[in-house]
Amino acid sequence: MPNNRRRVTLKDVAARAGVSPMTASYAFTRPARVAAATRDRVRRAADELGYRPDAVGRALKSGRTHQLGVVFSEHLAYAFDDPAAARFLAGVAEVCVEQGRGLTFIPTRGDAADAGRVLSAAVDGFVLWTTAADDPVLAAVAEDPRPAVIQGGPGRQGLACVTQDDYGAALAVASHGLREGRTPVVISFPLDRDRSRMVTTGAGLPPHVPFPVTDARLRGYRTAIERAGLSWAGTPVVVVARNTQQDGAAAARDLAPGLAPGALVIAMSDELALGAHQALRETCPQAAYLGWDASPAGRRIGITSVTNSLRDQGRRCAQGALDPDRLDNREIPWTITGH
Structure with missing residues (x-):
């Protein structure tokens, strides 16, 4: 025979304990915000009504959800x-x-x-x-x-x-790539929570970026490029919406018309660098790539990368x-x- 018994809800427990549903919820999920006497009343109501799934019951009594x-x-x-x-x-x-x-x-x-x-x-x-x-x-x-x-x-x-020293690591990896006299372009993570895609130059970037990782890495790249005697203001930059190979490939296609034969593609991740390499390997075979995270796939195609243990x-x-x-x-x- 089917079990027609109605399932006891948190509202039932709250009504039996004489508290609001929010207070009853806090007694389970945020017990530190509920007075001890109120927590006890909610616990008794839950016991009386049979509202005590194992995990919730343990949390109610111990104040921990594990x-x-x-x-x-x-x-x-x-x-x-x-x-x-x-x-x-x-x-x-x-x-x-x-x-x-x-x-x-x-x-x-x-x-x-x-x-x-x-x-x-x-x-x-x-x-x-x-x-x-x-x-x-x-x-x-x-x-x-x-x-x-x-x-x-x-x-x-x-x-x-x-965290890590994103500025120092970005400066180091970009400086390493620029030793061969290559012309840099940058593929950047999003600048803010809107994740707007942008094709610009260093001059078109805001002075401060809300995402701290993106901000620190851009500053590191800028320092390395300027120390190499190159113009940050004139450096092409594509800001992607997501950290995917597809976004990296799309960014590379935007950069392709102006790429020098020996371009240095400075990407904020191996995923972006891998996508860029896929898009440019036939049209710009002499390009070099910098990434981040030292992925196995990146190592296989020779991407120079920052190794940090995520x-x-x-x-x-x-x-x-x-x-x-x-x-x-x-x-x-x-x-x-x-x-």
């Missing part, structure tokens, strides 16, 4: 499609497995509901993928009592940060979010690999 939330300022599929993001998440997942924690993905959409969506997640702490300085999620998470760590920045009071960054972020006393705030070391 879940770590990962906040992505990208489309959720990016976490699986982008090799760099996948390596970072592998490091986060390793720590969760070691410590017996679950992993909850919390994607953002760039709308007004982002902050509430993140804060309502039933997690014990947050790991944030790098985002823009004006992202409202930053302020919301920084003010939340749960520990939070961001990869790559921006830095914010209340948020720990695990897996290690993921581990450090997860460890810091689960146990803030263990957080190592030192920068992740980097090296240059390739030709």
Whole structure:
């Protein structure tokens, strides 16, 4: 026979306990914000009504969900499609497995509901993928009592940060590529949360970029180009919307008409450099490529790249979010690999 019993809802628990549904929800997901007597009343109501799925029941009694939330300022599929993001998440997942924690993905959409969506997640702490300085999620998470760590920045009071010296690494890799007297072009990550695609020059870029990783790398490239006696203002730059090989190929096609035979394509990732190489290998076979993340695919075609362990960054972020006393705030070391 079918089970016609109606499922008990959180509203039922709230009504039995004499509290609002939001208070009942906070008793489960954010117990520190609910008075002890109220939490006990909600617990008794949940017990009486049979509203106690195992995970929620444990969270209600212990104040812990045993879940770590990962906040992505990208489309959720990016976490699986982008090799760099996948390596970072592998490091986060390793720590969760070691410590017996679950992993909850919390994607953002760039709308007004982002902050509430993140804060309502039933997690014990947050790991944030790098985002823009004006992202409202930053302020919301920084003010939340749960520990939070961001990869790559921006830095914010209340948020720990695990990162590397993007400016120094960008300066070093660009200087390395420019030693052969090549003419540089740049393929850049997005400049802001609008992710507007742009074909411009160094002169057309804003003086400050909200994405800290993009800002630091552009400044490093600029310093290297100017130290080589070249014009940053006249250097062609394509700003892509996404970090994909398809975007890198499209950027390269925009740059192709003005490329010198021995061009130096300075890309902010191996994915972008791989796409550019695919688009230019027949029309500009003598071009050289700089990337970032030292991917196996990039190494196979000779891309000179910055090596930095995103897996290690993921581990450090997860460890810091689960146990803030263990957080190592030192920068992740980097090296240059390739030709």
